[in-house]
Amino acid sequence: MKDKIFDQEMNLNIQDTFTSELPEDPIMGKQRRQVTDACFSYVDPSPTAAPKLIHVSKEMLDNLGLTIEDSKSTEFLKVFTGNSVLDKTKPYAMSYGGHQFGNWAGQLGDGRAINLFEVVHQEKKWVVQLKGAGETPYSRTADGLAVLRSSIREYLCSEAMHHLGVPTTRALSLALTGDKVMRDVLYNGNPAYEKGAIVSRVSPSFLRFxxxxxxxxxxxxxxxxxxxxxxxxxxxxxxxxxxxxxxxxxxxxxxxxxxxxxxxxxxxxxxxxxxxxxxxxxxxxxxxxxxxxxxxxxxxxxxxxxxxxxxxxxxxxxxxxxxxxxxxxxxxxxxxxxxxxxxxxxxxxxxxxxxxxxxxxxxxxKIGLTTEKGKDIALIQELERLLQEAETDMTIFFRLLSKIEKADTSNGLEQVMEAFYTPSELSSSLREDWQAWFQFYGNRLQEESLSDIERKKIMNLVNPKYVLRNYMAQLAIDDAENGNYGLLEELFDLLKNPYSEQADQEKWFAKRPEWARHKVGCSMLSCSS
Known part of the structure; x- marks a missing residue:
């Protein structure tokens, strides 16, 4: 029987609706099964050997009505690593199906996610969930666990996407379990043990198609x-x-x-x-x-x-x-x-x-136009063609484009040259095409009333300077595997302000390094978690 912790200890306003208003699976336990006529199955998280909290989002603590002091408590650690459940709550896994790669896969369900409870704070409801907390009736042949590698990627990315303005689920905390988890990272027959981890995910709802x-x-x-x-x-x-x-x-x-x-x-x-x-x-x-x-x-x-x-x-x-x-x-x-x-x-x-x-x-x-002209489609289509003719960093290109002055776009190509991975590969004909595009673009900008300063400002609100490139996440993962979490913290803070200059973080405004081009975790990823 799991420890029960009173929710008053963390002062959470729990108001569960999913389990109180929808039909439940009458069968208890984690045994794999087809669940019919029910939206969920009750299931407790699996206990972990040596849980350790390694990061928490203060913003999400605030959203739930919690504090930093709450996150330092033993109760918080136990609940958000699956070792205890709050009193009067009953964790559950959702039942759902899906089309995977275009084919109907039948029943799928929460195979490694367990929903803990729903919290209402400041008139907004959040569902709190653990990912990697153990087996459920929907785990099929899997173990329901997650590894540090994938957990860091989810934790960083969900918060980074939020600050980019992209609708997303959120992340509250990241913890080690102290357990070892066997994974075949590339599905190539070479499994190995990795550090187990749990992410606490938060969303108004985890319902999906x-x-x-x-x-x-x-x-x-x-x-x-x-x-x-x-x-x-x-x-x-x-x-x-x-x-x-x-x-x-x-x-x-x-x-x-x-x-x-x-x-x-x-x-x-x-x-x-x-x-x-x-x-x-x-x-x-x-x-x-x-x-x-x-x-x-x-x-x-x-x-x-x-x-x-x-x-x-x-x-x-x-x-x-x-x-x-x-x-x-x-x-x-x-x-x-x-x-x-x-x-x-x-x-x-x-x-x-x-x-x-x-x-x-x-x-x-993205290119700083505030009015509509019929020629815009041709301008955009030609730009998209040119961006693919030679390897061009998308994030850097659009950020640099904002610096071009509409009165003189003749040197536009030189001003965005930093975005090209191999500038020497720009043939003379491709350079001519780029020059023609910048002339087209310059003429179009002349039809805009915004000043260069005003245009740069609005372009920089939609073209991020910093995104979570795979190699950045992999560097944080490599450090964390060695017990160092400083880079995780640095990237977490960096990505809170992706549209800001952050002059002290210019090192992250850079193209993918060559060593990362074919490195596992940087260019090659799988569903392995």
């Missing part, structure tokens, strides 16, 4: 309706009471929030890496940070996921299309409640027609 797909696949319309009604009540209450019209409006909002999310990803050069439907948030949040990466060289065909290297289904340039494909699967899941194809098709058509417009507008903002 797959939650709804599972019940639809089983023709369990009763539980499907119960879950959709719950979702609307707690997350889309402005839509009103459940009805056919409400369900249609709900789907429309999910379509638009998904569109906005992926535009955000494209804007900052983020590649999720594994956009299965069980990794798509119903709230339009970035969820499940696995083999993600940021574009180093601007490349439409790049994917960070080794599992996807041949198919490249989840490559950077295909993320908008996959978003639409996934929404089609959600539409199929919701159809039994609507029983009409036309409104679902209309919503999907809004995505299909709206995404190109949203992308053009996003690119206008």
């Amino acid at each position: 797959g939650n709804y797909e599972l019940f639809a696949s089983r023709q369990d319309t009763i539980t499907l309706k119960t879950l959709v009604d719950f979702t609307i009540k707690h997350h889309f209450s402005h839509l009103g009471t459940p009805s056919k019209e409400t369900y249609i409006a709900f789907f429309n909002e999910v379509v638009q929030s998904t569109l906005a999310l992926i535009v955000h990803w494209q804007s900052v050069g983020f590649v999720h890496g594994v956009m299965n439907t069980d990794n798509m948030s119903i709230l339009g949040l970035t969820i499940d940070y696995g083999p993600y990466g940021w574009l180093e060289g601007f490349e439409e065909g790049w994917t960070p996921n080794t599992t996807d290297l041949h198919q490249k289904r989840y490559r950077y340039g295909n993320q908008p299309n996959i978003g639409l494909w996934n929404l089609y699967q959600l539409a199929n899941a919701l159809y039994p409640l609507i029983e009409e194809v036309a409104p679902l098709e209309d919503a999907l058509d809004q995505y299909r027609s709206g995404f190109p417009k949203a992308m053009v507008q996003m690119m206008r903002e």
